[in-house]
Amino acid sequence: MSYQTEKLKQEKVIRDPVHSHIYIQDQIIMDLINTTEFQRLRRIHQLGTTSLTFPGAEHTRFSHSLGVYEIVRRICNHFQRNYPTQNGGQDGLWDDHDRLVAECAGLLHDIGHGTYSHTFEHIFHTNHEEITQAIITSKETEVNQVLRQMGPNFPNQVASVINKTYPNQQVVQMISSQCDADRMDYLLRDSYFTGAQYGNFDLDRILQVMRPYEHGICFKKSGLHAIEYYIVSRYQMYLQVYFHPTSRSMEVILAHLLNRARLIAQHPEQYPEEFQPGLLQPFLTEQFDITRDLTQYLQLDDGVLTTSFSGWRTFPDPILADLSTRFLDRKPFKSAQFTEETKPLLAHLRQLVDAVGFDSTYYTATDNSYNQPYDVYDPTDQHPNAQIELMEKDGSLIELSQASLLVQTITGRDVGDSRFFFPKEMFQPEAAGLFAETATQFQSYIQNDHIIQPKESLHD
Amino acid sequence: MSYQTEKLKQEKVIRDPVHSHIYIQDQIIMDLINTTEFQRLRRIHQLGTTSLTFPGAEHTRFSHSLGVYEIVRRICNHFQRNYPTQNGGQDGLWDDHDRLVAECAGLLHDIGHGTYSHTFEHIFHTNHEEITQAIITSKETEVNQVLRQMGPNFPNQVASVINKTYPNQQVVQMISSQCDADRMDYLLRDSYFTGAQYGNFDLDRILQVMRPYEHGICFKKSGLHAIEYYIVSRYQMYLQVYFHPTSRSMEVILAHLLNRARLIAQHPEQYPEEFQPGLLQPFLTEQFDITRDLTQYLQLDDGVLTTSFSGWRTFPDPILADLSTRFLDRKPFKSAQFTEETKPLLAHLRQLVDAVGFDSTYYTATDNSYNQPYDVYDPTDQHPNAQIELMEKDGSLIELSQASLLVQTITGRDVGDSRFFFPKEMFQPEAAGLFAETATQFQSYIQNDHIIQPKESLHD
Amino acid sequence: MSYQTEKLKQEKVIRDPVHSHIYIQDQIIMDLINTTEFQRLRRIHQLGTTSLTFPGAEHTRFSHSLGVYEIVRRICNHFQRNYPTQNGGQDGLWDDHDRLVAECAGLLHDIGHGTYSHTFEHIFHTNHEEITQAIITSKETEVNQVLRQMGPNFPNQVASVINKTYPNQQVVQMISSQCDADRMDYLLRDSYFTGAQYGNFDLDRILQVMRPYEHGICFKKSGLHAIEYYIVSRYQMYLQVYFHPTSRSMEVILAHLLNRARLIAQHPEQYPEEFQPGLLQPFLTEQFDITRDLTQYLQLDDGVLTTSFSGWRTFPDPILADLSTRFLDRKPFKSAQFTEETKPLLAHLRQLVDAVGFDSTYYTATDNSYNQPYDVYDPTDQHPNAQIELMEKDGSLIELSQASLLVQTITGRDVGDSRFFFPKEMFQPEAAGLFAETATQFQSYIQNDHIIQPKESLHD
């Protein structure tokens, strides 16, 4: 189905350091950007606690969303120039009538993301994908009102692209597949803003070799190495940026802090002072209900959280106050790797932490980067068409990991590690006062090869 | 005077996209970075409302401060390698005993900056330079405690570099002069994060031609063009980034919003609902007193402000609620240039704005970019040694604007413009309902050459 | 007139570090690139002797020509997307029928350039513009044969774009005007390969604000600063790269060397050994005749010259042998600035050079960078439409220097200097042996302010 779009009288451009400029050509795109729900993304960091490790990484989901839109726009241009359909897409080529739904879906794919999503979702059982759908389809939102101007069914179509049920899989795969506009933008962007050079693959070249086919999007075989390089870049970014122990440690503190706040919010009578959860109130005291709580959810942002923490620094619960301070002043826990074999030893370490006077429920954690919300290329994925397919000159297809040893190596492998987090003070016996001896014991336990982890595994 | 510094056992590096890495070699620098006052700079944008125009510009005073430190460190290295004194600096060459005070001053030069400084200072009469001095010299701060470890007088010495009274003017000019580490870092950094390419001068070359002399720092004449280019870069950044009408418009809204909040905070009884100023309370209701209010000041950050605004969206004062929404959802005022001649016409425009139902006190403003807190090179500056001096091969000096026509051109000139700000609705008669006619009248008044401003001057 | 172009079945791309990729879409463009005349440009440096100052600057007229084509292609795309004519260009908008002639002219605009053009033309009275016309229009060349496939008149049309007589001035100005594809490519390219950062203006932005109008090409006023920055970049590149004293000094040696070779070629009988001018023969012994000598001209390239010089190192004419060695081994002359006032003193300096035993005809020179073949923006240019015009929103035009003080400053000014070149040995009395005293006298004459030039003016 084709939508009548109102073109802007004059193309507008937004300056973007990653793509140089974002080109806005349709009134509806401009209007979506100007909605309150979309503007809210300016106040949500793209990488959560990562800026506490890489100080440049202050970029937001707002600029990322613009970047995804821009890549989608460029893919559509390339498809329309080189692979235009003659029969409404029956020939497996590109039907430009789908352009607008693709561009809107690209722009809005992260609209449901909230503050520190990974931790927040884990603690409060929100789900950013559900919320994205809700924002697009609920009549109350500005986003929905803008989309409805294209027709009553348009919001559902955009939403269906994001949940992958849209009939034209070319559109779906532009937004969600192993080499989609989302991943390509975030690698380039995270690389640019962190200053890590590892995410800097060759976008121009990948766009050149991308092509539509009957089952979605594939890549010309001649582009194999460009894609290989993109996969390696992604792998390096996981290892060096996304799984960085310090960022994970700050997430651990954040999670404990929110859990403690929930406990207090549910038992405020136990404290001599009024507890002020601010805009977090509904999330701390009740089970999240997407229909009822969407408005409250949309009021949250990173500043709301840190403002609450700032107030809690002096609250008369020592754990809440201390964890708030650690988060705001960036005092990460230390961490050590553990393995399946050494895992049983953690119980003793927790006891020592307790013995020094830190409640191990709030002052230790284990964390497994395998569970991080970043997907390494996985050929066993249940969406087979989300794999990367290469097209030979004769039209036959080959799955990427069949053609590339490097990709195969990365694919068959776990990336990341398991870590045990604990207060730095456990390594500063002189700071532990009366408990110096226990701390010393803890430290030797950690550092001794035969007991827990060796050498490089320790991280500040 | 020389300070015994504790070197880190192992150099630490912080990844930075502008300088590639920041090198930390002294324990005291690490400790200063870890103070609560310094970490707070992570929550204060370097460019205030500019990210509302350039979405990449989310960088903070934290990374800028690290960058200034890094440039100071590199200058000291260069001076010590090429111009080491033989007699404690009597020969006009570099005395490396001053390195640590220089590095600390570079790191801390912005420590007193608060949220949206320019507007905030204007409305609440705070002064970031005074506060910087206070943070460094007050015994209560963590920064002061770290500095005192070097000796009881060390904090004062660092503070005196920042207020320019430190005896060694080479150190002073590293931090504050026309071509200092502060300006060099912010041009490169603002250029990098906005994506505007104009601030991208040749730092390596400038560091090569920089040299100490008896009155401070000068530049080898052979570096003339590199410095010329730096000055032109700065000029372009003012025109294209710092004075951008949209950012200024958002500052206008912020100022009106804070003024309105103050009025309400001082008359809360007039509202049916409790007004919640949050951490802004002391600033809204009392005159700022630096001794008494430093702690409160240090609790503020950009998130605190936007969190308050978020709460105010639904407060039963329509002006406060509307301005809060405009700020959070980025609904800038429109603006038109005016001149001394057309200025008298503004009164009538304000009447028309009032007539449509917008209180012109809160919905219009004039703003003069000449007053912006950015200094264009000014040879009439009362600190003559803050000018840029070039040294010929024979040791004689020539002031930069005497040697460069380009600089002279820029120097003798006002940069920027005067603008009148008003709601966009005044240009959308169809949205003005009953007042459509008044809006039409307003629009024609603005757009007609003979009355107010011509052509290009209008900005969304 | 419209040409039927054969599109390539599949777009071809050539990797280019400046534009990322060059996109080839037409068979004729591919065929032109594959001609012998065009491939020859691979063996001619873009910047002549500049690589002797900036070692990275080894780039050739081949890649520059591809770059100019690519920028023309992008301009045509932008024009066709945003300003397509409705009536064959009568409305002042873009007629895409002219695209192919524009692209060919962009590709071929430098096809007549020869080895070290500036010096070569000066000595041998060749003219690269005439030769460009000849290559395009002579039936003997492969270029002409390719062009003729489009129609018998096509070569003339392409040639007429280059000599500026093509009716559609939009096409002409794409290739030759103050802000054309030629200048834009060479600034970016020379900046990239020298490593000088000064030529790095914002091409994307300039292409956005460029637009066709009835008299050619102008720029939207909102792009003023981008163009200002481009002009300043060009100015800086003249000062820092194109007019560099060392490169000019090497050109002086080259000119003297070719002159000496001509003298010898015309009097070979005076030497005990056969003089081998190689492929330079016809140029040394006869007046260049474009009709007769085109084939010989096309055999020359930079390698042919240096190969001849290599052979001449041992020829029994001491001046030829020495100058050949100086050129190949990069032994530049030293130079000092002079002014109109000090110019009369040069005669005495030449006498001293002679006195030390260097023939001042071949071992000194004066050179005036004002005469360099690079044009600084000049509003008095007799082609008024080659100026840069800015278009206001209401369609009125303003000439750039009227709108920009920076440009005005640069425009009204001579750029560059006058230099006197002489052997380095004149500054090494110890190397002058018997003539040490004369050398000392020379040196003091040069270095003494009151006599000839002061301070910074001296260059190795």
Next chain:
Amino acid sequence: MSYQTEKLKQEKVIRDPVHSHIYIQDQIIMDLINTTEFQRLRRIHQLGTTSLTFPGAEHTRFSHSLGVYEIVRRICNHFQRNYPTQNGGQDGLWDDHDRLVAECAGLLHDIGHGTYSHTFEHIFHTNHEEITQAIITSKETEVNQVLRQMGPNFPNQVASVINKTYPNQQVVQMISSQCDADRMDYLLRDSYFTGAQYGNFDLDRILQVMRPYEHGICFKKSGLHAIEYYIVSRYQMYLQVYFHPTSRSMEVILAHLLNRARLIAQHPEQYPEEFQPGLLQPFLTEQFDITRDLTQYLQLDDGVLTTSFSGWRTFPDPILADLSTRFLDRKPFKSAQFTEETKPLLAHLRQLVDAVGFDSTYYTATDNSYNQPYDVYDPTDQHPNAQIELMEKDGSLIELSQASLLVQTITGRDVGDSRFFFPKEMFQPEAAGLFAETATQFQSYIQNDHIIQPKESLHD
């Protein structure tokens, strides 16, 4: 042994686009750069025929050699700052007395390289490593004369670094090991000038984690991923740049051309015209003798070869003339992959080529990129200390491929392919005239899966 170096009064800098600037601090380095043998490297491309595929790759061995020197200089600085020996290197730390020998060796490591080395050495049995040694140690060269100023044994010491026998393996490994200054510079440089982004690893980070130890140079384990990325970059550069079929095809033509010229030079009487081999004469007619022919060797450069080819275009040997034209006008042979299994079929293909009238000796070739002169990391290398060793925090070592799966994958693998080269005309039956049928047969033979190579393997 320590050498007294004369420091330059003032550091000199050479602009370099890869490292920003090259810093020259010693008179001897300046003097070496100014020798005739070193300046000659300006006339030898770093990448031979690669610029015929990537037009930007015109960079020379001159700038590469400067780059290697600069990296060595930075490594020495880093070692001296962080790992200075206390006992002449007995402690496995860095002895800065070795700095000068390291810097000279870095600068001169490629001084023996000639024009199109790979092909030239293959055809004429020269050996650039032997020649490097000869240039450094023969009393006749300017390089040797400069080196001897440091002491009579200094040239031998520099030479011994290059042939890996210098006692301090730290110095040796700076110049020749799996991650040395040579490889690091060429990857960055080749990446920069080709525009391929694949060689762009993180030099700063690698220099940070590099450290001296008793057996040479190793890397801190924490730098694992930076090194992994460097290895993958190198792998990608091999695949995408160094082994590019078009460049190899042009090398094939060059080799056949030189072979043909040798045949003619040895039988000049068979031709009606005098054959002019120019400076190639001694190489064509006699076995190369390094003692006798060094002077002649040093006269060769890329321009000398192309100048000869230019003259040969019209020589009355059709094969020589045609191959010369193909090389100068860049008319590569086409190529197809073959395998061990399909190899026997090549004989028939050669017969078809002969049948069409191309002498298959000069118009076909097989080429195996495994034999290319680029080394992929190989742990079975007989120089075990040339492997990359990682140092854990406790001082223990682990070989890189043991710690990195990616490296292991690359290591255990052949990179590259085997290709059969033949004239493009074999695929243009219409151009084959009478032999159209044979050409058609050839083409079907190549393109049919079951006979020779499939799909993607064909390259223009």
